[in-house]
Each structure stands twice: as structure tokens, then as C-alpha cells.
Amino acid sequence: MxxxxxxxxxxxxxxxxxxxxxxxxxxxxxxxxxxxxxxxxxxxxxxxxxxxxxxxxxxxxxxxxxxxTRPRNAMGGGMGNRPPYVTYTLIGLNVLVYLGQMLAPQIVEQLGIFAPFRAVFMPWTFFTAGFLHGGILHLALNMYALWIVGQYLERTLGLVRFSAVYLVSVLGGHTAVYLLADPLGQAWYTGTLGASGGVFGLFAAMFIVNRRMGRQSAQILVLIALNLVITFTIPNISWQGHLGGLVLGAAVTAGMFALRPKATPGADRQALARHSALVHSAVVAAATVLCVVLIVVKTLTVMSL
Structure with a gap:
């Protein structure tokens, strides 16, 4: 031989x-x-x-x-037993920002809160408002949901894809608020804050992941339905932000699964992982560009009034 x-x-x-x-x-x-x-x-x-x-x-x-031959997660990325550092970090940031709201509410909220009438001039608020909260109960409920869902999704999607789904969902939530706000109504001047858009995006992502992997999805579906009922029945809740995060989180996760390169016997799994990373980056970029385009169209429409 x-x-x-x-x-x-x-x-x-x-x-x-x-x-x-x-x-x-x-x-x-x-x-x-x-x-x-x-x-x-x-x-x-x-x-x-x-x-x-x-x-x-x-x-x-x-x-x-x-x-x-190394095990891969559902999206083709590396899989390990690392703690959910991104989930910890997001919760920590939310808590720190809330402490900032307590210590200097005028500065933190004025710089970070999202309001349609000034959103184009303060574009960072499409993201920063997702780390502000209207009270300790608001913060506690969102962080509990993020803790429960985040641990599971971060290990299933990988930390980079998990981060991308969360942040894009936050962007999608505030984009929906901007698109659906009436420029001639009070909603155009009303501030929006909270991590709910990102959390709803993770709810949708968890449902898509469980369905595609043949796992139990009835519980997460019930959870989404209950939260939607709360969204539409309790006043002063931004249903636009919740729906925007839910829809974009579902779309990005479904796109990642649909475009994920399929492994075949004898295939170079490292090359497949690199291909998968590029494709999923393109999915996230496409979702971000879509939000930007919709924001620009709405802005031009408002300016023409």
C-alpha cells in the first residue's frame, strides 16, 4: 500500500x-x-x-x-458547552442602563428613547431604546423572558447568530413603530422604550427553531399568543414594536434555515460552516437594509406632507 x-x-x-x-x-x-x-x-x-x-x-x-468531525449547532456553527455569555451581557446592559435611568433620567432617556418625530436625526435610538425600560416590573419581565429563551437560543444558533437575531428584532420593532405612526397624530411624538421587540423576535426564532428541528413548539406558540393578547388589551403597550420584532425575528431565522447549506456525506464541513456564515450574514444584512429602505421611504413621505 x-x-x-x-x-x-x-x-x-x-x-x-x-x-x-x-x-x-x-x-x-x-x-x-x-x-x-x-x-x-x-x-x-x-x-x-x-x-x-x-x-x-x-x-x-x-x-x-x-x-x-466537530459537532455543529442547528445553523452549522461550532457547538460547545460555553455559558450563554451574550444573554448575560444583554441582561447586564439592560440593568446598567436602567440604573442610569434612575441616576440621570433626563440625560439617559433623552439620549436613548425612541420617538418617531426625531428618529431620523437620532438613528441610534432605533437600538438604544431597546435597553431602556419604564419601570422595575417592565425590566424584570423582559429580562426573565430573555433569560429563559436566550440560554436555549444562544446554544442552538451560536452566539453571533443569536446576537444578530436579537438586535435585528430590536431594529424591526422600532422600524414598525416609525412606519405605522401617524405624522399628524400624537403617536408621532410619543416615546417608545423596552426590550420587548427583541424578546418577541426571540420568541419567533425559538418557534422556528423548534419546528425545523422537530421539537415541541406548542408551548412557545401559546406563549406568543398570550403575549399578543396582553399587547393588545393593556394600554400604553407598543403593539407595533412587538409585532415588528416578532415578524423580523421570524423572517431572519426562517431565512437562515432555508438558505443553510446542506451537508452531504464526505463534504468539507469547515467549508460548509464558512459558507453558512457568509449566507447568514447576507440574510441579516438584507433584513437591516430592508428596515433602512422602509425608514427612508416613510421619511420622504412625511417630508412631502
């Missing part, structure tokens, strides 16, 4: 009667051989392992093989 060359041609193989030299550095004599391919390896090309020395090429080959 022929021994694989690992990237070297027969001409690169040194004469067995001559002094062994490193294939990568022919001017260096080496009597240390790779345990895998048995080629000489100079000190710069040696990679010590528990089972002996490998050459740099064999080490890379083994790393690629190990990466190709």
Missing part, C-alpha cells in the same frame, strides 16, 4: 542513502521524523504531541480532520 505524500511529489523525497533533510528546509539535516508521515522535520517544523512529534503539514491535516 502506497504511503500518502501529504502534498509532496516523488521528487521531493530524499534519497534514503543521503542524510535526512527537512522537506520544507532542504538545507537542514534532521534525524527526527514525523510519527505520521515519517518524513524528517527540522526544529522549526516539529510539532510535539502526546504520541510523538508531527511535522507541520501533518498537524494541519489532523486539525482539518478534527474540525470536519
Amino acid at each position: 502506497e504511503r500518502p505524500s501529504y502534498g509532496y511529489s516523488a521528487e521531493d523525497t530524499p534519497d534514503p542513502q543521503a542524510q535526512p533533510v527537512c522537506p520544507r528546509h532542504p538545507d537542514r539535516v534532521s534525524y527526527v521524523r514525523c510519527k505520521r508521515c515519517e518524513r524528517p522535520a527540522c526544529p522549526d517544523c516539529q510539532r510535539p504531541t502526546p504520541v510523538g512529534v508531527l511535522c507541520v503539514d501533518c498537524e494541519r491535516e489532523l486539525s482539518r480532520e478534527q474540525a470536519s
Whole structure:
């Protein structure tokens, strides 16, 4: 049985009667051989392992093989047992901003709250308002929901995709508020705040994930329905923000699943993971661009009045 060359041609193989030299550095004599391919390896090309020395090429080959068999999450990204750091961070940011509201409400709220009449001139409020809250109960309910759903989704989607779905849902919620607000009515001057748009986007994402993975989805569907009932029956709740986050969160998650590259036997899973990351980045970018386009159209419409 022929021994694989690992990237070297027969001409690169040194004469067995001559002094062994490193294939990568022919001017260096080496009597240390790779345990895998048995080629000489100079000190710069040696990679010590528990089972002996490998050459740099064999080490890379083994790393690629190990990466190709590493477990992947539902979206094709790396899967591990890391704590849900993004969920912790989002909760921490919300709590810190709320403390800022308590200490300097005029400054924090005036700079961060979303209001349609000034949103174009303060575009950061499309995101910052998602970290402000109207009271301790408002904060507690949103953070509890984020804690419950976030832990599951962050491990299922991966931290980058999870972050993207959450932030795009926040953007989608405030975009919906901007689009549906009447420029001639009181809603145009009413401030909106809260993480509910992002949380509703995560509810939708969890429903899509469970459906696509064959898991129980009835409970999350009931949870969404109950929250929608609360949204439309209790006054002073931004139903536009909730619906906007719900719709965009569902659309982005469904798009990620629909466009996810399919693995086939023998496929390079690392290449598939890179392809998946590019495709999912494009999905998030498309959702963001859609929001921007809708905002521009609404702005031009308002200016023409």
C-alpha cells in the first residue's frame, strides 16, 4: 500500500542513502521524523504531541480532520458547552442602563428613547431604546423572558447568530413603530422604550427553531399568543414594536434555515460552516437594509406632507 505524500511529489523525497533533510528546509539535516508521515522535520517544523512529534503539514491535516468531525449547532456553527455569555451581557446592559435611568433620567432617556418625530436625526435610538425600560416590573419581565429563551437560543444558533437575531428584532420593532405612526397624530411624538421587540423576535426564532428541528413548539406558540393578547388589551403597550420584532425575528431565522447549506456525506464541513456564515450574514444584512429602505421611504413621505 502506497504511503500518502501529504502534498509532496516523488521528487521531493530524499534519497534514503543521503542524510535526512527537512522537506520544507532542504538545507537542514534532521534525524527526527514525523510519527505520521515519517518524513524528517527540522526544529522549526516539529510539532510535539502526546504520541510523538508531527511535522507541520501533518498537524494541519489532523486539525482539518478534527474540525470536519466537530459537532455543529442547528445553523452549522461550532457547538460547545460555553455559558450563554451574550444573554448575560444583554441582561447586564439592560440593568446598567436602567440604573442610569434612575441616576440621570433626563440625560439617559433623552439620549436613548425612541420617538418617531426625531428618529431620523437620532438613528441610534432605533437600538438604544431597546435597553431602556419604564419601570422595575417592565425590566424584570423582559429580562426573565430573555433569560429563559436566550440560554436555549444562544446554544442552538451560536452566539453571533443569536446576537444578530436579537438586535435585528430590536431594529424591526422600532422600524414598525416609525412606519405605522401617524405624522399628524400624537403617536408621532410619543416615546417608545423596552426590550420587548427583541424578546418577541426571540420568541419567533425559538418557534422556528423548534419546528425545523422537530421539537415541541406548542408551548412557545401559546406563549406568543398570550403575549399578543396582553399587547393588545393593556394600554400604553407598543403593539407595533412587538409585532415588528416578532415578524423580523421570524423572517431572519426562517431565512437562515432555508438558505443553510446542506451537508452531504464526505463534504468539507469547515467549508460548509464558512459558507453558512457568509449566507447568514447576507440574510441579516438584507433584513437591516430592508428596515433602512422602509425608514427612508416613510421619511420622504412625511417630508412631502
